[in-house]
Amino acid sequence: xxxxxxxxxxxxxxxxxxxxxxxxxxxxxxxxxxxxxxxxxxxxxxxxxxxxxxxxxxxxxxxxxxxxxxxxxxxxxxxxxxxxxxxxxxxxxxxxxxxxxxxxxxxxxxxxxxxxxxxxxxxxxxxxxxxxxxxxxxxxxxxxxxxxxxxxxxxxxxxxxxxxxxxxxxxxxxxxxxxxxxxxxxxxxxxxxxxxxxxxxxxxxxxxxxxxxxxxxxxxxxxxxxxxxxxxxxxxxxxxxxxxxxxxxxxxxxxxxxxxxxxxxxxxxxxxxxxxxxxxxxxxxxxxxxxxxxxxxxxxxxxxxxxxxxxxxxxxxxxxxxxxxxxxxxxx
Amino acid sequence: xxxxxxxxxxxxxxxxxxxxxxxxxxxxxxxxxxxxxxxxxxxxxxxxxxxxxxxxxxxxxxxxxxxxxxxxxxxxxxxxxxxxxxxxxxxxxxxxxxxxxxxxxxxxxxxxxxxxxxxxxxxxxxxxxxxxxxxxxxxxxxxxxxxxxxxxxxxxxxxxxxxxxxxxxxxxxxxxxxxxxxxxxxxxxxxxxxxxxxxxxxxxxxxxxxxxxxxxxxxxxxxxxxxxxxxxxxxxxxxxxxxxxxxxxxxxxxxxxxxxxxxxxxxxxxxxxxxxxxxxxxxxxxxxxxxxxxxxxxxxxxxxxxxxxxxxxxxxxxxxxxxxxxxxxxxxxxx
Amino acid sequence: xxxxxxxxxxxxxxxxxxxxxxxxxxxxxxxxxxxxxxxxxxxxxxxxxxxxxxxxxxxxxxxxxxxxxxxxxxxxxxxxxxxxxxxxxxxxxxxxxxxxxxxxxxxxxxxxxxxxxxxxxxxxxxxxxxxxxxxxxxxxxxxxxxxxxxxxxxxxxxxxxxxxxxxxxxxxxxxxxxxxxxxxxxxxxxxxxxxxxxxxxxxxxxxxxxxxxxxxxxxxxxxxxxxxxxxxxxxxxxxxxxxxxxxxxxxxxxxxxxxxxxxxxxxxxxxxxxxxxxxxxxxxxxxxxxxxxxxxxxxxxxxxxxxxxxxxxxxxx
Numbered sequence: 001x002x003x004x005x006x007x008x009x010x011x012x013x014x015x016x017x018x019x020x021x022x023x024x025x026x027x028x029x030x031x032x033x034x035x036x037x038x039x040x041x042x043x044x045x046x047x048x049x050x051x052x053x054x055x056x057x058x059x060x061x062x063x064x065x066x067x068x069x070x071x072x073x074x075x076x077x078x079x080x081x082x083x084x085x086x087x088x089x090x091x092x093x094x095x096x097x098x099x100x101x102x103x104x105x106x107x108x109x110x111x112x113x114x115x116x117x118x119x120x121x122x123x124x125x126x127x128x129x130x131x132x133x134x135x136x137x138x139x140x141x142x143x144x145x146x147x148x149x150x151x152x153x154x155x156x157x158x159x160x161x162x163x164x165x166x167x168x169x170x171x172x173x174x175x176x177x178x179x180x181x182x183x184x185x186x187x188x189x190x191x192x193x194x195x196x197x198x199x200x201x202x203x204x205x206x207x208x209x210x211x212x213x214x215x216x217x218x219x220x221x222x223x224x225x226x227x228x229x230x231x232x233x234x235x236x237x238x239x240x241x242x243x244x245x246x247x248x249x250x251x252x253x254x255x256x257x258x259x260x261x262x263x264x265x266x267x268x269x270x271x272x273x274x275x276x277x278x279x280x281x282x283x284x285x286x287x288x289x290x291x292x293x294x295x296x297x298x299x300x301x302x303x304x305x306x307x308x309x310x311x312x313x314x315x316x317x318x319x320x321x322x323x324x325x326x327x328x329x330x331x332x
Numbered sequence: 333x334x335x336x337x338x339x340x341x342x343x344x345x346x347x348x349x350x351x352x353x354x355x356x357x358x359x360x361x362x363x364x365x366x367x368x369x370x371x372x373x374x375x376x377x378x379x380x381x382x383x384x385x386x387x388x389x390x391x392x393x394x395x396x397x398x399x400x401x402x403x404x405x406x407x408x409x410x411x412x413x414x415x416x417x418x419x420x421x422x423x424x425x426x427x428x429x430x431x432x433x434x435x436x437x438x439x440x441x442x443x444x445x446x447x448x449x450x451x452x453x454x455x456x457x458x459x460x461x462x463x464x465x466x467x468x469x470x471x472x473x474x475x476x477x478x479x480x481x482x483x484x485x486x487x488x489x490x491x492x493x494x495x496x497x498x499x500x501x502x503x504x505x506x507x508x509x510x511x512x513x514x515x516x517x518x519x520x521x522x523x524x525x526x527x528x529x530x531x532x533x534x535x536x537x538x539x540x541x542x543x544x545x546x547x548x549x550x551x552x553x554x555x556x557x558x559x560x561x562x563x564x565x566x567x568x569x570x571x572x573x574x575x576x577x578x579x580x581x582x583x584x585x586x587x588x589x590x591x592x593x594x595x596x597x598x599x600x601x602x603x604x605x606x607x608x609x610x611x612x613x614x615x616x617x618x619x620x621x622x623x624x625x626x627x628x629x630x631x632x633x634x635x636x637x638x639x640x641x642x643x644x645x646x647x648x649x650x651x652x653x654x655x656x657x658x659x660x661x662x663x664x665x666x667x
Numbered sequence: 668x669x670x671x672x673x674x675x676x677x678x679x680x681x682x683x684x685x686x687x688x689x690x691x692x693x694x695x696x697x698x699x700x701x702x703x704x705x706x707x708x709x710x711x712x713x714x715x716x717x718x719x720x721x722x723x724x725x726x727x728x729x730x731x732x733x734x735x736x737x738x739x740x741x742x743x744x745x746x747x748x749x750x751x752x753x754x755x756x757x758x759x760x761x762x763x764x765x766x767x768x769x770x771x772x773x774x775x776x777x778x779x780x781x782x783x784x785x786x787x788x789x790x791x792x793x794x795x796x797x798x799x800x801x802x803x804x805x806x807x808x809x810x811x812x813x814x815x816x817x818x819x820x821x822x823x824x825x826x827x828x829x830x831x832x833x834x835x836x837x838x839x840x841x842x843x844x845x846x847x848x849x850x851x852x853x854x855x856x857x858x859x860x861x862x863x864x865x866x867x868x869x870x871x872x873x874x875x876x877x878x879x880x881x882x883x884x885x886x887x888x889x890x891x892x893x894x895x896x897x898x899x900x901x902x903x904x905x906x907x908x909x910x911x912x913x914x915x916x917x918x919x920x921x922x923x924x925x926x927x928x929x930x931x932x933x934x935x936x937x938x939x940x941x942x943x944x945x946x947x948x949x950x951x952x953x954x955x956x957x958x959x960x961x962x963x964x965x966x967x968x969x970x971x972x973x974x975x976x977x978x979x980x981x982x983x984x
Contacts, residue, residue: 047605053526054497068887093892100889107888112881116980117903126899127889162979167615168390178889197389198553199612202597206611224527227556227599231606254601268531269601270560278538279531279560285496286526 014041015082015185015218016065016103022077023060023069032289034060034073036242039316042186045212047219049233049250051226051265055286056239058222062188065220066099082186101131104179108191110171114163120147121159124178131182146177150207169200173207180211187211188220193228205232226265230254238262241287241297244316248323258319258330260302296327304329341416343547344378344401344515349410351393351400355620368619370396372571373410375646380514383541383548385562385579387555387594391619392568394551398517401549402436403427415514432462435513439520441500445492451503452478452488458510477506480543481536498529502536509540517549522557534561555598559583564654567591570619570627573646577655587649587657589632626660634661668975675971679964686960687741687953691734694949702726703947737953747950751943756954760939764958766836767935770928771920773851774858775913782863783909786870787897793875801867808864817857817930824853834932854931858924862916869912873905880904907977914970918963 023035035057042048052058063069065080067087080087082103087095099105107113114123124146125139134142140159147155150173163171172192179187189208193201205228212219221232229236230250237247238259246259257263264282284301287293295312299305309328316326351371371393378384386394399405401412403419412419414430422430435458438444445454452474459470475485481502492500501521508516521537522530534557540546552558558565559579566576567590575588586592593612614631617623623630629639638660649657702720706712721727725736740747746756782805789801825833837847877883878901886900925937932938936955943951975981 053528066888068884070884096890096892098890099887100891105888107881107885109881113885115882115886115900115904117907117978118900126886126891130890130892130895164980169615175885197616198555199389199593199597200615201599202611203613205599205606206608209606210608225599226527227601230601231599231603234605251604265527266601268528270531270534270556271601278535281531281535282528283532285498285529 013043015044016042017081018061018065018078019081020078021061021064021080022075023057023064023073024076026072026074027290029290033076033242034289035064037078038239038242038244039078040237040244040247042218042220043234044185044218045216046234047212047221047232049229049236050220050222050239051224051229051236052239053224053286055241055289057242058239059190061239062105062190062220062222065188066103066105067095068099068105097131100127100179100184101182102184103186103188104182104184105188105190106172106175106179106192108194110168110175110195111163113175114171116163119160119162120166120174124159124174124181127178127181133182142181143177146181147174150174150177150211151203152177167200168196169203172196172200172204176204176207176211180215180217183215184217186218186220188222190222191224192221194223194225201228208232226254226269238265241292242289243297243313243326244324245298245327246323246325247316248319248321248325252321252323258323258325259298259327260304260329261298264301302329340380342377343380343382343415344549345411345413346377346401347375347411347413349374349397349400349412350408351396351405352408366620369571369622370619371400371407372622374568374571374573375410376566376573376576378515378547378549380547381541381545382564383550383562385550385552385558385565386568387552387558387565388568389553389594389616391570391616393571393619394568395519397568398436398519398549398551402434402517403431404436428462432458432511433514435508435511435516437501437504437508437516437518437521440524441497441504442492442524444504445500447492450489450491451483451495454492454503455488455506455510458507462511464511473510474506477509480509480540481506496529497525498533501525501533505533505536505540509544512544513546515547515549517551519551520553521550523552523554530557537561555583555595567594570617570622572627572643572658573656574628574659575649575657576646577650577657578652581650581652581655585650585652585655587655587662588628588659589634589661590628591657593631626658634659634664636660672968672972675968679961679968682964683957683960687738687957688734690953690956690960691737691949692730694944694952695730695733697944697947737950746954749943749948749951751946751948751951756950759951760936760954760958763934763936763939763955766933767921767924767928767937770851770854770858770924770933770935773855774862774924775920777855777859778863778866779913781859782866783870785863786867786872787874787902787905789867789871790874790878791897801871805864805867805871808860808862809868810864811860813857813861813926814930816860817853817927820853820857821930834930836934850933854927854933857927857931858920861927862920866909866913869909870905873908874901877901877905903977907974910973910977911970914966914973917966917969918959921959921962 018041019039021035021038022033025032025034038061040048050058050061060069060073064075065087067075069075075088078088087098114120121140121143124143128134128139128142129136133139144155144159147158152158152170152173166174193204196204208219211217221229223229233250235248236250236253238245238261240261246253246257246262253262254266257266267280268282270279282301287297287300293300293310295310296302296305296314299309302309314326314328316324319325319330349371350373353368353370355366355368374397376384386397388394396405400407407420410420414434417430419427419430455474455477456470459465459473465473474488478485478488483499483502483506492503495503518537522533525533538561541548550562562579564577565579565582566573567588568574569590575582575586575591582591583595586595596610597612612631617627617630625641626639626643629635632639644658644660646656646658649655649662702717705720706717725733737747749756749759752759785801789798792798821833824831831852832850836850883896883900886896891899921936924935925941927933928935928938929941936958940952940955940959943955
């Protein structure tokens with residue numbers, strides 16, 4: 001196992017720093033590294049967008065931060081530095097104190113993310129009660145307050161209803177309320193709007209922006225949708241097959257992508273102004289984690305790949321403008 | 333992607349199509365709890381070689397409409413004329429030839445293929461159902477179809493679970509083309525696929541359309557894809573078409589407030605981080621309890637009394653031919 | 668909900684009525700009637716006597732007529748006379764019912780008190796040694812035939828060790844609570860061992876399924892500890908299928924007790940049904956069987972009600 005290749009040099013104002021994170025899944029076909037040496041930092045009050053397609057490891061990365069990776073997955077390497085401690089070295093009890101209180105998470109499917117037999121109000125208040133923030137009555141009042149803040153009409157009445165009685169958009173708002181009620185420093189949002197209709201998605205994205213401005217929470221925003229990432233993130237990180245291939249401030253990355261995969265992703269989007277002809281497409285498919293190509297993982301689909309690319313895996317290296325890219329052929 | 337509509341009889345003509353579902357249980361003692369008005373009076377035409385996109389959010393009825401046109405549901409009312417022939421009310425035997433010419437591709441590549449059949453059998457099944465060709469001919473045709481969608485002969489003996497999502501959609505496309513349909517109804521064919529695969533499949537669909545003169549009824553919620561792929565677009569809301577226009581005209585000059593909201597809500601690369609702006613408020617109403625008058629009025633920035641009282645008809649709007657909108661204020665300048 | 672209950676009660680009455688006729692007819696089809704038994708008991712009875720007795724008791728009339736007579740009497744509160752016990756049916760039935768309810772009640776409480784926690788523990792540590800051990804005991808309980816186990820218990824505890832009685836409900840002449848309790852130990856143990864395995868497995872399966880759900884992950888992401896996740900979130904959901912199964916098993920337990928009761932000579936409903944059928948005591952058998960039917964119907968109804976009560980997504984109209 002190689003040590004983390006990137007010299008982190010994270011900015012000193014980083015609120016969370018991930019160094020060389022590795023998550024391995026034990027399967028019938030052997031140990032598969034879903035996350036293979038991922039490093040990044042979160043800055044307070046800003047949003048880092050994590051974008052990638054299926055199997056790139058973005059959701060596993062998010063779960064690893066809270067140590068919620070389900071078996072047969074295990075965190076097998078790296079450090080997650082938060083508040084002066086390595087989260088990966090904490091006891092389970094200490095980790096429980098952090099979850100929901102200092103680092104919260106919002107999931108993709110609001111339908112199944114709530115317990116169907118408990119009321120919305122109970123579940124939101126629970127977050128406060130767990131962390132000793134209030135007694136039952138106070139916690140419930142706070143829950144109603146949060147429901148109001150996230151824009152749910154008739155919050156007091158809604159608090160007494162069950163998840164299945166709310167629409168998808170309402171449930172997602174409730175989930176955001178639940179995640180923010182303890183005023184965490186970091187909010188991890190794993191595809192929070194993927195399951196929602198476009199007009200509802202717009203509402204939720206606006207809500208998240210407003211919440212960030214109000215509470216100063218740092219957001220790790222995960223999505224496969226580059227357009228959504230573009231509108232939400234200050235900085236963007238692109239993952240492919242378990243590795244980070246590029247990281248840069250959002251505007252720079254989207255205007256001038258350096259990595260061929262990022263370029264391919266952007267070009268393949270049907271876009272305003274682009275003619276009706278064929279869409280540029282990235283040939284081939286995402287590699288099976290059990291059968292990764294030698295060398296660069298993208299080499300079998302990359303238009304620029306040469307023997308050097310196929311021989312050795314490019315490390316994540318600095319590029320001008322506070323950017324990082326893992327490619328021998330990166331555009332200057 | 334194609335040469336545009338042809339001037340002869342439209343391939344498909346839908347008139348006043350209605351599909352309602354009873355909601356709640358029947359039974360000895362249960363009360364009637366209402367009807368889901370999934371499709372509530374839809375009319376449109378589709379010319380040979382055209383691609384018409386149906387766009388809308390949950391509950392708008394686009395999937396139900398697609399399935400009714402595909403004859404999977406019997407309409408509650410209205411007419412579906414295919415190649416000049418009325419299809420509603422026909423018996424099973426009489427419908428069969430039409431079924432051959434109307435094929436469907438579904439959204440979920442993981443559940444639309446029978447996991448117990450090898451891929452070759454899946455693609456061959458429509459041939460078997462319509463009794464086309466003997467064993468050998470069917471096998472040859474399957475091999476040819478596989479090639480056309482970018483799969484190999486060896487793949488025909490494998491099972492669906494051994495393929496990726498994009499490959500499964502290719503299999504579904506091959507299956508749809510097996511019996512040489514004229515109309516292919518594609519219900520969100522790329523929504524469940526990774527972005528880098530979506531364009532591959534869209535390109536394939538475009539190539540096949542050109543090669544075989546196919547007509548597509550393309551359902552999607554993704555406006556960017558629709559803009560790229562469709563000749564004409566129909567926007568649906570709660571069971572009705574609220575706007576219909578050639579693709580470019582719809583995006584250049586949307587005449588219905590919902591269309592404008594939909595376009596505005598679509599995230600776009602390169603606009604920078606969002607600033608708080610005008611977002612369409614409210615939730616999508618339930619098809620069980622549609623609002624009176626214009627179904628969009630509770631959320632509409634232009635709503636006035638007339639909107640609550642009467643549902644607007646789909647009428648000519650905007651500058652271009654073929655542009656229609658159902659809004660009392662369709663001629664007002666946009667925001 | 669009231670309308671739902673009213674519907675179900677009405678349906679249950681109809682089912683009972685249909686069952687009463689079906690059972691009556693089936694019993695009537697059995698070879699032999701009470702008069703045959705009397706003949707075998709008294710060989711000196713002449714065919715004329717037999718005919719006269721048959722006419723007297725009305726056993727020579729057609730089935731439908733006999734059923735109608737029975738039904739009219741039953742609706743008026745007269746459930747008939749038990750030939751076997753020479754007493755009105757109800758007088759024989761009620762004490763037996765009481766005994767069975769004690770037996771089943773204790774069994775259910777014990778079986779759930781052991782089985783449910785065991786199932787939860789097994790689900791929390793799947794495929795561990797604890798899990799395998801619990802599963803082993805559960806399967807043993809399910810596989811072992813109740814009658815064999817009962818006999819074994821008698822041999823070990825009543826014969827070899829001599830600490831518990833082999834059957835009956837109380838010592839002749841003896842009385843008092845603790846005396847009667849002694850007689851319950853083995854039958855309850857037998858029935859419990861037979862049912863605890865199933866309860867353990869149901870709970871384990873339901874719990875494992877529940878723990879896989881997304882909302883468990885949400886609870887953990889909120890910082891909930893093990894106890895809160897299991898008791899506050901998982902258990903309530905896992906209980907839904909388990910409660911349904913338990914309620915549906917009422918009828919089964921009722922008749923399953925038959926074997927245990929027979930082995931331990933415990934005068935409960937099961938033994939009553941058995942004895943009355945073997946003794947051609949039509950009246951008693953019929954009413955006893957109808958009772959078993961009623962218990963099953965009530966069990967089903969309770970299952971549905973419990974299901975709706977536990978799961979807010981279910982609403983009956």
